[in-house]
Amino acid sequence: MTHSDADATASPFEFLSRVLGQAWRDLLSVYYANTPIWRLLKSVGLLFFGFFCWSASNLVLSYGIDWTILRYIRSYGFVLLLWGPLTHAVVVPLVIRLRRSAESPILRTIARQGSKINLSIFLAIVLILGTFPVGPMTLDFQTTLQGGSGSDVNPDLLCTRSDGEIHCHLSESEGIDHVVVTSGDREVERVDDPPFEFTIREDELEEVVGQQEFVVELQDEDGDTIRRYRRYASSIPNK
Numbered sequence: 001m002t003h004s005d006a007d008a009t010a011s012p013f014e015f016l017s018r019v020l021g022q023a024w025r026d027l028l029s030v031y032y033a034n035t036p037i038w039r040l041l042k043s044v045g046l047l048f049f050g051f052f053c054w055s056a057s058n059l060v061l062s063y064g065i066d067w068t069i070l071r072y073i074r075s076y077g078f079v080l081l082l083w084g085p086l087t088h089a090v091v092v093p094l095v096i097r098l099r100r101s102a103e104s105p106i107l108r109t110i111a112r113q114g115s116k117i118n119l120s121i122f123l124a125i126v127l128i129l130g131t132f133p134v135g136p137m138t139l140d141f142q143t144t145l146q147g148g149s150g151s152d153v154n155p156d157l158l159c160t161r162s163d164g165e166i167h168c169h170l171s172e173s174e175g176i177d178h179v180v181v182t183s184g185d186r187e188v189e190r191v192d193d194p195p196f197e198f199t200i201r202e203d204e205l206e207e208v209v210g211q212q213e214f215v216v217e218l219q220d221e222d223g224d225t226i227r228r229y230r231r232y233a234s235s236i237p238n239k
Contacts, residue, residue: 031115034096039088046084053077058139061235075130078137083122091118132237157216157229161202162239168216168231169197177221183214202233 030042054077057070091114098111110117129137156171170176173194181189181198184206189198196218205212212233217225 032092032096034093039093042088043085046080046088050077050080050084054081054137055139062139062230071133072126072130074137075126075133079122079126079129083125087118087122091115153218153226155218155227157231159231159236160239161233161236164202165199166202166214166231166233166236167197167199167239169195170218175220175226176218178219180217180219181214182217183212188214205233 030038033039033042053073057074057077061070061074095111095114095118098107098114102108102111153175155173155176157168158171159166159168161167170179173196176194176196177192179189179191179196179198180187181191181200183204186206188200188204191198200214202212205214207213214231214233216229216231218227219225
């Protein structure tokens, strides 16, 4: 009986199971393909896919759509930028070599479970960074779009949250005369002296589209805005 004959007589469940099984085998064959061109293609492909997931999720988050799944997609893309090329340029070739040459029981066990160990470490890092994001993985697209004068002043605004309070500071203060923090139409804080640290309470913040937000404006001595940041309380990591 040919594959076509078998497909024609199979139940929908058997047909679906067969298709999924073949797709899984094809995926594994690509995953373990170890020629230089395949390693290059997989590394570059995952690099671009990781960049897409990282930048696209940051873009959506910048506009206030603070879905939890987006944080983990951002973390997945950020980690994949490094882990994808590392996996297919280093880990997979090493696992294949160990499967062929390992003599000790420990090395043979590592070789058999190498891909699972690698995937487990990758997913653990994604979960950790998705829950506790670090500064380099967050991009504020609204800062770019809403920046006022096009000045070169562009410090990072770093915030943490604890016990109902949000504490923020700037990575540098050069070129800034004062900082104004607003929520809705109200000014909730003004800082005139470097290093321009401030603490505000979450219950002082007004809600926009169901989320508490505040805007931080860096202004020059004439009161002109040279940089603006919008932050949502729910997106700020806990201390």
